[in-house]
Amino acid sequence: MRKQITKSFDYLGISSATLCLVHCLVFPLISIIPIGISHNHWIDLLFASIGLYAVVKIVKTNTPRYIKAILLVSMFLILSSIVITIVTHHHSFILYLGGIGMIIGHLLNFRKHKH
Structure with missing residues (x-):
């Protein structure tokens, strides 16, 4: 039962990190088109809060330390980038790097539970 709950958090984390990464990669292309769309850091905060929820739940389990470290460092990078964006209005x-790290960390954790 515990394994299934952790898998759910991995699914949540992988999907959130992937959607965030796609959003961050596609947004610069959309902003080239003159339709009046501007970047909103609240969207980044939404994805980060979903990812943070999944990371906190996984860190509380008996997941190996290297996976916890990958997830925590990645979350720190994401949150730092959002703070930089809010303060300087520059997309960092x-x-x-944090998004890719989140995907890798959740995939490693998911693969660990398959064995």
Whole structure:
């Protein structure tokens, strides 16, 4: 039963991180088109809060430390990037690193539970 709950958090984390990464990669292309869309950091905060929820739940389990470290460092990078965006109005590259790290961490954790 516990394994199934952790898998659910992995699904949530993987999907949230993937959607966030797609949003961050596609948005610059959409902003080139003059239709009046501007970047909103609240969307980034929404994805980060979903990811943070999944990470906190996984960190509380008996997941290996290296997976916890990957997830926590990735979440720190994402949250740092959002703070930088709010303060400087500049989209930071570290958001992409954090998103990729979140996907990798959740995939590693998911694969660990398959065995």
